[in-house]
Amino acid sequence: MKSYVCEVCGYVYVPADGCEDQNVAPGTAWEDVSEDFVCPICGVGKDQFVEE
Numbered sequence: 128m129k130s131y132v133c134e135v136c137g138y139v140y141v142p143a144d145g146c147e148d149q150n151v152a153p154g155t156a157w158e159d160v161s162e163d164f165v166c167p168i169c170g171v172g173k174d175q176f177v178e179e
Contacts, residue, residue, distance in 0.1 A: 131157050131176040136169040139179060 128142035140146060140160070145153040148167035151160055157176075164173045 128156050130179040132179045133166045133169065133171060134175050134177055135171050136166060138166050138168040140176065 130142070131140045132138070133140075140157060142156050143153060145151040145155050146160075146164075146167055149160075149164055151164070160173065162173055165171065166175070
């Protein structure tokens with residue numbers, strides 16, 4: 128699975144790790160992450176992430 132990076136702060140969403148702060152389980156592909164996901168570091172929306 129591909130990782131996605133926040134263009135604002137550099138946080139990287141790694142599907143194998145998920146995102147505990149946003150209740151995203153490990154193994155969740157980016158495409159399956161909710162559209163209301165926000166960066167756990169800076170709070171921007173999913174639309175501010177790009178494929179790494």
